[in-house]
Amino acid sequence: xxxxxxxxxxxxxxxxxxxxxxxxxxxxxxxxxxxxxxxxxxxxxxxxxxxxxxxxxxxxxxxxxxxxxxxxxxxxxxxxxxxxxxxxxxxxxxxxxxxxxxxxxxxxxxxxxxxxxxxxxxxxxxxxxxxxxxxxxxxxxxxxxxxxxxxxxxxxxxxxxxxxxxxxxxxxxxxxxxxxxxxxxxxxxxxxxxxxxxxxxxxxxxxxxxxxxxxxxxxxxxxxxxxxxxxxxxxxxxxxxxxxxxxxxxxxxxxxxxxxxx
Amino acid sequence: xxxxxxxxxxxxxxxxxxxxxxxxxxxxxxxxxxxxxxxxxxxxxxxxxxxxxxxxxxxxxxxxxxxxxxxxxxxxxxxxxxxxxxxxxxxxxxxxxxxxxxxxxxxxxxxxxxxxxxxxxxxxxxxxxxxxxxxxxxxxxxxxxxxxxxxxxxxxxxxxxxxxxxxxxxxxxxxxxxxxxxxxxxxxxxxxxxxxxxxxxxxxxxxxxxxxxxxxxxxxxxxxxxxxxxxxxxxxxxxxxxxxxxxxxxxxxxxxxxx
Numbered sequence: 107x108x109x110x111x112x113x114x115x116x117x118x119x120x121x122x123x124x125x126x127x128x129x130x131x132x133x134x135x136x137x138x139x140x141x142x143x144x145x146x147x148x149x150x151x152x153x154x155x156x157x158x159x160x161x162x163x164x165x166x167x168x169x170x171x172x173x174x175x176x177x178x179x180x181x182x183x184x185x186x187x188x189x190x191x192x193x194x195x196x197x198x199x200x201x202x203x204x205x206x207x208x209x210x211x212x213x214x215x216x217x218x219x220x221x222x223x224x225x226x227x228x229x230x231x232x233x234x235x236x237x238x239x240x241x242x243x244x245x246x247x248x249x250x251x252x253x254x255x256x257x258x259x260x261x262x263x264x265x266x267x268x269x270x271x272x273x274x275x276x277x278x279x280x281x282x283x284x285x286x287x288x289x290x291x292x293x294x295x296x297x298x299x300x301x302x303x304x305x306x307x308x309x310x311x312x313x314x315x316x317x318x319x320x321x322x323x324x325x326x327x328x329x330x331x332x333x334x335x336x337x338x339x340x341x342x343x344x345x346x347x348x349x350x351x352x353x354x355x356x357x358x359x360x361x362x363x364x365x366x367x368x
Numbered sequence: 369x370x371x372x373x374x375x376x377x378x379x380x381x382x383x384x385x386x387x388x389x390x391x392x393x394x395x396x397x398x399x400x401x402x403x404x405x406x407x408x409x410x411x412x413x414x415x416x417x418x419x420x421x422x423x424x425x426x427x428x429x430x431x432x433x434x435x436x437x438x439x440x441x442x443x444x445x446x447x448x449x450x451x452x453x454x455x456x457x458x459x460x461x462x463x464x465x466x467x468x469x470x471x472x473x474x475x476x477x478x479x480x481x482x483x484x485x486x487x488x489x490x491x492x493x494x495x496x497x498x499x500x501x502x503x504x505x506x507x508x509x510x511x512x513x514x515x516x517x518x519x520x521x522x523x524x525x526x527x528x529x530x531x532x533x534x535x536x537x538x539x540x541x542x543x544x545x546x547x548x549x550x551x552x553x554x555x556x557x558x559x560x561x562x563x564x565x566x567x568x569x570x571x572x573x574x575x576x577x578x579x580x581x582x583x584x585x586x587x588x589x590x591x592x593x594x595x596x597x598x599x600x601x602x603x604x605x606x607x608x609x610x611x612x613x614x615x616x617x618x619x620x621x622x623x624x625x626x627x
Contacts, residue, residue: 257454262421265444266523268474281460358462358503
């Protein structure tokens with residue numbers, strides 16, 4: 107290597123090499139060192155992805171799961187933000203609801219699936235509810251922390267400037283909670299998918315979770331991997347959307363990042 | 369001599385927490401005249417900041433009276449402005465946006481606001497940085513922006529709680545110089561809290577030496593330095609050397625017990 111490559115090119119090169127190497131290793135070992143019944147092989151998985159994409163089943167199921175996750179994400183996020191701000195601003199309210207919050211926090215949200223099936227049936231609503239319940243808590247907790255972490259000194263400074271409660275809320279509390287809200291949203295993207303996919307695994311014939319369950323039922327390991335791949339891609343896509351929204355809504359963060367990298 | 373602006377008479381303040389009662393200040397009396405620059409110096413945690421909070425009307429004394437312009441304070445004192453060690457700029461607003469905050473609260477018209485912001489930016493020497501976010505400003509520039517925001521709504525009294533403590537020595541000297549000049553030009557009354565004796569003597573027309581817990585005024589010294597002093601050459605000024613030396617001696621004699 108006589109020509110020095112820029113750092114990012116070298117990093118990318120190393121990453122591509124690593125992933126490529128793992129795939130090749132997988133391909134070689136499969137059927138020889140480990141039974142391909144368990145691990146399938148990259149070429150078969152690729153073929154499965156192509157087939158299910160061409161016959162439309164993969165995009166269809168992915169769209170269903172994405173829709174459930176997005177709707178759950180939106181509902182859970184919205185309720186989380188509203189309640190987070192309300193409880194963050196009111197000491198009395200947060201003291202009152204503290205035990206409830208603690209209980210709900212301790213509960214693994216997917217354990218609610220059976221209950222939601224009873225309530226909402228096995229249709230789309232159940233998956234949305236499960237996804238929303240999961241997202242809600244993460245966003246709520248982050249928003250609450252964000253609202254609570256506003257410096258009392260800063261609020262004092264503003265009140266001396268003549269600020270009333272509305273000024274404090276709109277000029278300080280909400281914008282400063284926004285950073286936390288987005289942290290909550292970003293963290294909860296995979297959880298929104300967990301909600302949707304677990305819901306589908308429980309009871310459904312549509313969605314990536316159902317696809318996963320069907321493939322497993324038919325001992326189609328390549329199909330299972332194909333569904334896992336699709337779920338991962340969906341999660342990355344949702345993450346990117348949140349990231350873009352974040353940069354749009356908080357341009358000052360971008361400037362701070364630029365500063366930090368110099 | 370006009371009536372003093374700020375009058376503390378026998379002020380004590382205790383804070384009740386769940387576990388214990390803390391007496392922050394005890395029997396503090398002093399007056400501040402209009403346009404006077406008073407520095408309050410003493411060890412950390414001796415209740416200096418409590419004085420500022422009481423002048424701002426954020427706390428009220430447990431005993432004694434705090435009067436402002438002849439009136440006993442019962443509520444927030446909107447004629448004061450606060451600046452602390454943390455500049456508390458809003459990170460989501462650029463410099464101009466931060467300075468606009470008090471003007472927006474006051475409901476000032478857009479055009480008038482722009483003019484006022486321009487004047488303030490020029491005053492604190494931040495021309496060209498209007499559209500920059502705080503995260504990109506240096507420490508000194510943040511202080512300038514915070515100062516401009518403080519001056520924006522033109523409070524009569526500035527309450528400053530170790531505003532320059534986080535700056536390096538050279539920058540601190542520069543900011544001190546500019547602060548004194550600005551306050552003299554704008555006839556501001558200033559209560560400036562610091563734990564740095566040199567800073568207290570350099571800036572103050574009068575220096576209140578605080579001590580111990582609970583905080584009390586140990587000594588009040590009228591500065592022998594002229595109002596238009598040159599802060600850059602104080603190190604060789606015999607008056608400065610003498611006053612800081614005396615204060616160090618006093619502080620040493622009061623703190624031997626606690627050390």
